[in-house]
Amino acid sequence: MKATHRFLLGLGAAFISCCCFAGVHQEWINCYSLLPNKTNQAVAIALAPDGNIIVAGSSANTNGDLDYLVIKYVPGGTPAWLASYNSPTDGNDSLRSMALDKAGNVLLTGTSKTIKLGTNGNVLWTKVFGESNTRYAKAVQPQV
Secondary structure, eight states: OOOOEEEEEEEESSEEEEEEETTTEEEEEEEEOSSTTSOEEEEEEEEOTTSOEEEEEEEEOTTSOEEEEEEEEOTTSOEEEEEEEOOTTOOOOOEEEEEEOTTOOEEEEESSOEEEEOTTSOEEEEEOOSSSTTOOOSOOOOOO
């Protein structure tokens, strides 16, 4: 039987990530929450070219504002790294979309900036689109 991976996300008080094989056997489950009683929104999950799992969303920081949050998991479910982005204005940075390019770099966009992270979670570049803080991107896609 061919092995297939199914990934599940949960919303609410914690990022919940789960990996199952063939929809039958739960391989692992992880929860993340900097502040358990605050908002944590996992909005995207992707399988990287190297076999790792990338989960992205928004999580409340210690000021109560949302920041972009990305967690890279190795296939066994152990976090490889965690990256967050808090805009210079310390406002709400709500993630709307994530995509991976062929190399496994992570592209993020939402209510503050569009950001490209390297495969180790470091920021490669950031860009702002539009002239007002009321304009934001809803999706991101790498160039083919």
